[in-house]
Amino acid sequence: AQSVAQPEDQVNVAEGNPLTVKCTYSVSGNPYLFWYVQYPNRGLQFLLKYITGDNLVKGSYGFEAEFNKSQTSFHLKKPSALVSDSALYFCAVRDRKNTGFQKLVFGTGTRLLVSP
Amino acid sequence: DSGVTQTPKHLITATGQRVTLRCSPRSGDLSVYWYQQSLDQGLQFLIQYYNGEERAKGNILERFSAQQFPDLHSELNLSSLELGDSALYFCASSVLPTIPVYGYTFGSGTRLTVV
Numbered sequence: 001a002q003s004v005a006q007p008e009d010q011v012n013v014a015e016g017n018p019l020t021v022k023c024t025y026s027v028s029g030n031p032y033l034f035w036y037v038q039y040p041n042r043g044l045q046f047l048l049k050y051i052t053g054d055n056l057v058k059g060s061y062g063f064e065a066e067f068n069k070s071q072t073s074f075h076l077k078k079p080s081a082l083v084s085d086s087a088l089y090f091c092a093v094r095d096r097k098n099t100g101f102q103k104l105v106f107g108t109g110t111r112l113l114v115s116p
Numbered sequence: 117d118s119g120v121t122q123t124p125k126h127l128i129t130a131t132g133q134r135v136t137l138r139c140s141p142r143s144g145d146l147s148v149y150w151y152q153q154s155l156d157q158g159l160q161f162l163i164q165y166y167n168g169e170e171r172a173k174g175n176i177l178e179r180f181s182a183q184q185f186p187d188l189h190s191e192l193n194l195s196s197l198e199l200g201d202s203a204l205y206f207c208a209s210s211v212l213p214t215i216p217v218y219g220y221t222f223g224s225g226t227r228l229t230v231v
Contacts, residue, residue, distance in 0.1 A: 034219050043118060043206060043222035044159075051217070090159065094215050101164070101172045102214045103149065108158035 002027045002095040004074075006107035013081045014115050021076040021110045023091030032094035033074045034104065035065055039087045047089075050074060061085070081114045088112075119143060120223035122207050128229045134195040137226045139207030141188055147171075147213045148190040149220060150182060154203040165190055166213040197230045204228075 003026045013019045025031050032051050036044040048059025055067045065076045076089060091107040119142035129135055141148050150162040152175075161174035165184035176182075179197075184190040194201060204227050208220035 032215065036219065036222075041224070043120070043224040044208075045118075045222070046219045049217065049219065092219075097172075100214075103161050103164065103172065103174070104215060104220065105161070106151075106159035 002031075002093045002105055004033075004091045004093045004105065004107040006089075006091055006110045008110050009108075010111045010113065012113045012115065015083050016080055019078050019081040019085070019112065019114070021089050021091075021112060023074045023076065023107060025072050025074060025091075025093050027093060031067075031074075033065075033067065034092040034094075035059065035063070035074075035076050036090045036092060036106075037061075037087050038090065038109075044090060047076070081112075083114045083116055086112055086114045118221050118223060120145075120207055120209050120221050122205075122223035122226050124226060125224065126227050126229075128231060129197060131197055131199060131230055133197050133230075134193065135197065135228065137192040137194070137205050137207075137228070139190045139192070139209075139223060141190070141207070141209030142221050145209035145211050145221070146188060147210045148184055148188070149208040149210075150176075150190070150192050151206040151208065152203050153206060153225070159206070162192070164213065171213050194228070199230050202228055202230045 035047040050067045058064045092104045095105045096102045121140040147166045162176040164171045182192045204225045206225045207223045
C-alpha cells in the first residue's frame with residue numbers, strides 16, 4: 001500500500017527564516033503527491049501537488065516542494081516564513097487500487113510554529 | 117468557503133449514544149469521502165460514495181455507517197459511541213471517484229466529543 005511519513009511532529013522557525021517540512025513516501029509506480037494545510041477550526045486546504053514534470057513544484061502562499069526520487073522525499077519549503085504560516089501541514093499520496101478506486105493517504109501531520 | 121458544508125460544527129454527546137453527521141458536497145461533485153482525524157492517528161479514510169453508491173471502505177468501524185442520498189448529500193452515522201470516537205470528522209468531495217489534479221475539496225469538519 002502507498003504511504004507517506006512525516007518524521008517531525010512539530011517544526012519551529014523564526015519569522016523571515018526559511019522553513020522545511022519533511023515528507024517521505026513509499027509507493028509502487030509513479031507517485032502522485034500532495035501537500036495540504038489545516039488552519040485552526042478549518043478544513044484542509046490544497047497547497048500543491050506533484051504528478052510529473054519538474055522536481056520543484058510551486059504552490060499557494062509562496063510554498064514550494066521538492067520531489068526527490070532517489071531519496072523518496074517530497075519536502076515542503078518556503079524561503080521566508082511568516083507568522084501566519086503557523087498551521088498543521090499534511091503530506092498525502094494517491095493510493096490507487098486495481099479496481100480503479102483511488103483515495104488520498106495522509107501522513108500524521110506536522111505542526112509548524114513560526115515565531116515573531 | 118470551500119463549498120463543502122458540514123453540520124453540525126460541534127457535537128457533544130454521551131457514551132452509548134448515536135449521532136448523525138451531515139455533509140453537502142460542492143456543487144457538481146458526485147463523490148464524497150469521509151475521513152476521521154484523531155490526535156494519535158492522523159487522518160484516516162473511512163468510506164467513499166459516488167453518485168449514491170458505496171465505492172470503498174477504509175478503517176470504518178462496524179458501529180459506523182454512511183449513505184449518500186439522491187440529492188448527493190451524505191450522512192455518517194456513529195452509534196454506541198465510545199470515548200475513543202472523539203475526533204474531527206471531515207467530509208471531502210470531488211467530481212469523479214478519482215483524485216482531481218488539485219486534490220479533494222474538504223469541508224471544515226465536525227468536532228465530535230464523547231463524554
